[in-house]
Amino acid sequence: MLAPVIKGVLLGLILSISMGPVIFAIIKQSLTKGKTAGYLFVAGVSASDITLLFVCNVFASLFVMILDHKALVALLGAGFLLLTGLYTLFFKKITLPVIDADNEPTYRKRDYVGMLMSGFAMNTLNPNVFLFWFAWTAAIGSIAADAAHPIQYKLLVFVPCLVVLLLSDLLKVALASRLRPKLTEKNLVWINRISAMIILIFSAALFVSALQYT
DSSP states (O other): OHHHHHHHHHHHHHHHHOOSHHHHHHHHHHHHHOHHHHHHHHHHHHHHHHHHHHHHHHHHHHHHHHHOOHHHHHHHHHHHHHHHHHIIIIIOOOOOOOOOOOOOOOOOHHHHHHHHHHHHHHHHTOHHHHHHHHHHHHHHHHHHTTSSSHHHHHHHHHHHHHHHHHHHHHHHHHTHHHHHHHOOHHHHHHHHHHHHHHHHHHHHHHHHHHHHHO
């Protein structure tokens, strides 16, 4: 059962290097409000990912169960990933926000709760995050349906994915002061291209697997 674990790790790496607003928000929180605020923000993002993943798995499972068309589900997932990869590769613009580093101030407990909730809200209210999770849960669900233990297969994919994603976000907080100078526009463009190519490769592999169901 090593294959699903590898898929989960690769999926986590794709999400961790994606050029969404969360990566900049994590660095900004860490630099302007301190590492504690950064870690709380990451905790909120992680809680949001777990919630969205659970919701998407429930609805994707129902979708597959009701329609019983694994090929259609896989094709839809492949199509969305294809569009995401093409958009990321050719159309997505890279912008660098202005971040000023200040001394870490002292906050009240409710302020820390607000930081955690801000991470949860930013990630949850980003439609791209929801669509990305839904596409992958539908795609993995269609593949897991043919596995001997579908639920175990999903866990072997998504648990490593969430762990890799969480560790990468924590690392961004820990290295925020060092990472920020390296986030030049040129570097971000190359990271963006690599992320897009990986997404396109996954889309092609999913499309091939969908053809096997027809």
